[in-house]
Amino acid sequence: xxxxxxxxxxxxxxxxxxxxxxxxxxxxxxxxxxxxxxxxxxxxxxxxxxxxxxxxxxxxxxxxxxxxxxxxxxxxxxxxxxxxxxxxxxxxxxxxxxxxxxxxxxxxxxxxxxxxxxxxxxxxxxxxxxxxxxxxxxxxxxxxxxxxxxxxxxxxxxxxxxxxxxxxxxxxxxxxxxxxxxxxxxxxxxx
Amino acid sequence: xxxxxxxxxxxxxxxxxxxxxxxxxxxxxxxxxxxxxxxxxxxxxxxxxxxxxxxxxxxxxxxxxxxxxxxxxxxxxxxxxxxxxxxxxxxxxxxxxxxxxxxxxxxxxxxxxxxxxxxxxxxxxxxxxxxxxxxxxxxxxxxxxxxxxxxxxxxxxxxxxxxxxxxxxxxxxxxxxxxxxxxxxxxxxxxxxxxxxxxxxxxxxxxxxxxxxxxxxxxxxxxxxxxxxxxxxxxxxxxxxxxxxxxxxxxxxxxxxxxxxxxxxxxxxxxxxxxxxxxxxxxxxxxxxxxxxxxxxxxxxxxxxxxxxxxxxxxxxxxxxxxxxxxxx
Numbered sequence: 001x002x003x004x005x006x007x008x009x010x011x012x013x014x015x016x017x018x019x020x021x022x023x024x025x026x027x028x029x030x031x032x033x034x035x036x037x038x039x040x041x042x043x044x045x046x047x048x049x050x051x052x053x054x055x056x057x058x059x060x061x062x063x064x065x066x067x068x069x070x071x072x073x074x075x076x077x078x079x080x081x082x083x084x085x086x087x088x089x090x091x092x093x094x095x096x097x098x099x100x101x102x103x104x105x106x107x108x109x110x111x112x113x114x115x116x117x118x119x120x121x122x123x124x125x126x127x128x129x130x131x132x133x134x135x136x137x138x139x140x141x142x143x144x145x146x147x148x149x150x151x152x153x154x155x156x157x158x159x160x161x162x163x164x165x166x167x168x169x170x171x172x173x174x175x176x177x178x179x180x181x182x183x184x185x186x187x188x189x190x191x
Numbered sequence: 192x193x194x195x196x197x198x199x200x201x202x203x204x205x206x207x208x209x210x211x212x213x214x215x216x217x218x219x220x221x222x223x224x225x226x227x228x229x230x231x232x233x234x235x236x237x238x239x240x241x242x243x244x245x246x247x248x249x250x251x252x253x254x255x256x257x258x259x260x261x262x263x264x265x266x267x268x269x270x271x272x273x274x275x276x277x278x279x280x281x282x283x284x285x286x287x288x289x290x291x292x293x294x295x296x297x298x299x300x301x302x303x304x305x306x307x308x309x310x311x312x313x314x315x316x317x318x319x320x321x322x323x324x325x326x327x328x329x330x331x332x333x334x335x336x337x338x339x340x341x342x343x344x345x346x347x348x349x350x351x352x353x354x355x356x357x358x359x360x361x362x363x364x365x366x367x368x369x370x371x372x373x374x375x376x377x378x379x380x381x382x383x384x385x386x387x388x389x390x391x392x393x394x395x396x397x398x399x400x401x402x403x404x405x406x407x408x409x410x411x412x413x414x415x416x417x418x419x420x421x422x423x424x425x426x427x428x429x430x431x432x433x434x435x436x437x438x439x440x441x442x443x444x445x446x447x448x449x450x451x452x453x454x455x456x457x458x459x460x461x462x463x464x465x466x467x468x469x470x471x472x473x474x475x476x477x478x479x480x481x482x483x484x485x486x487x488x489x490x491x492x493x494x495x496x497x498x499x500x501x502x503x504x505x506x507x508x509x510x511x512x513x514x515x516x517x518x519x520x
Binding site: 022024025026028029030031032033034035085086087088089091092093095096100118119120121122125128129132133146147148155157158159160173174175176177178179180 | 258269313
C-alpha cells in the first residue's frame with residue numbers, strides 16, 4: 001500500500017507539473033476558439049492580407065510573392081505555400097499534393113505550388129534536399145527560407161499549408177492533414 | 192528436490208523479468224516531428240509483490256522511410272535526438288493479476304543547418320493490467336513431457352493517456368511534441384518459454400485510438416474537426432541465453448525482432464492517405480541480475496536498418512537504453 005501511495009503521489013506531481021498543456025489532450029475541446037480578424041488587415045490568418053516577401057528558390061532565382069499576385073509579372077490565380085522540413089510527414093504530404101492535388105487542378109487556372117524549406121539553411125542545401133526527395137524538376141517551386149523570415153511571418157509549422165488569393169488574401173493557413181481542405185479551397189477559387 | 196524447486200522458481204523469475212524487460216521495449220513513435228515518448232509496459236515476475244523500473248533512452252535519428260518504403264537521408268547538417276527518462280512501477284493485485292504504470296519524461300534535441308530547438312516535457316503515460324494464465328513457474332530444465340513445453344501466457348489490457356505535448360496543445364511548433372494527443376486502448380498477448388538456459392518470447396499487441404476533437408494546430412486555433420489516429424499493431428519475437436555465474440548471478444543476452452504498424456488516420460471520418468506507418472527493427476539486450484534476482488540492470492540497442500523496405504513513412508533510428516529494475520518480494 002505504501003508503494004501505491006508513493007506512486008500516486010509521483011504521478012499526481014507529474015500531472016500537475018505539466019497540467020497546462022496536458023489538459024488540452026486529456027479533455028480536448030471542440031469549441032471554435034479562432035480569434036476574429038479584421039478583413040483586409042495585414043497578417044497570416046484567413047481573411048487577412050499577407051505582406052509581400054522575397055525568397056530565393058532552389059535555382060538561386062528570386063521569388064517575390066507580389067510578382068504572382070494581381071499586377072505582378074507572373075500573376076497566378078492562387079499561390080500555395082507548403083512548409084517542409086523534409087520529414088516523413090512532410091514528404092507524405094508533398095507526394096500527395098504532387099500526385100493528387102496538382103493533377104486535379106491542372107487545367108483550372110494558374111496555380112503556383114511552392115515548397116518552403118525552412119531547415120536547410122542555404123540555397124545549395126535546399127537544392128540538394130529537393131533532389132534527394134525527388135522534387136527536382138517537378139510541379140513544385142522550392143523556396144529556401146534561410147532566415148526563417150517567411151516561416152515566422154506566416155506562423156509556419158511542419159506540414160502547414162498557406163493559400164494566398166491573387167489579391168493577397170490568405171484563404172487558408174492550417175495543417176495539410178489529408179488534403180481535403182486544400183482541395184476544397186482550390187475548387188472554390190479556381191475557374 | 193525442494194531446493195531444486197526453489198532454484199527453478201528463482202531462475203524463472205529472473206529470466207522472465209529480463210524477457211519482459213526486453214520484449215516490452217516497444218518502438219515508440221519518437222521523432223519529435225511526429226510525436227512520441229510513450230511509456231512501455233512492465234511485467235511483474237510471478238510471486239513477487241511489486242517492481243520499480245527506471246530506464247533512460249537515447250534515440251538518435253538517421254533518415255527515414257518515405258511512403259513507398261524507400262530510405263531517404265535527413266537534410267545535411269541535421270542532428271536529431273530524443274532522450275527519455277522512463278519511470279515505471281508494477282504492483283501485484285492478486286495471484287494472477289498485476290497492474291503497472293509507466294511515465295516518460297522526454298527531451299527533444301533538434302539541430303538543423305539554420306535551426307536549433309531543445310525542448311522537454313512529460314510524454315504519454317501507459318497504464319496496464321495483466322492476467323497470468325498460469326499458477327506455477329513454467330520454466331524447466333529438461334523437457335520430459337509435452338506439459339514441459341507449455342509457455343507462460345499473459346493477457347494484457349492497456350491504456351495510453353495523452354499526457355504528453357501534442358500538436359494540438361499550446362505549442363510553438365512541432366519540435367515541442369512529446370506525445371500523440373489521443374487516448375489508446377490496447378490488448379496484448381505475451382508468451383514466454385524457458386528451457387534453461389534458453390528462452391523465447393513472443394508478444395502481440397493491438398491498439399485503437401479514440402477519436403478526439405481538434406481545435407488547435409501548433410498553437411493556432413483552427414476550425415474544429417474530429418481526428419482518429421489509425422489502429423496500431425506491434426509484435427515481437429525474441430530469443431535469449433542466460434549464463435549463470437558460480438554465485439548464481441546471471442547474464443542474459445537476448446536478440447529480438449520487432450514489427451510495428453499503424454493504420455491510416457481518419458479526419459472527420461475521411462481517411463488520411465498521408466498517414467500510417469510501418470517500422471521493423473532488431474534489438475540486442477544484455478541484462479545482469481543479482482543472485483537474489485531482486486536487481487536487474489540492462490542495456491539494449493535497438494536498430495532499424497537504413498535500407499529500403501524496412502519501414503514506411505517513419506524515421507529510422509537507433510535506440511540505446513540503460514535501465515535498472517528492482518523487484519520487491
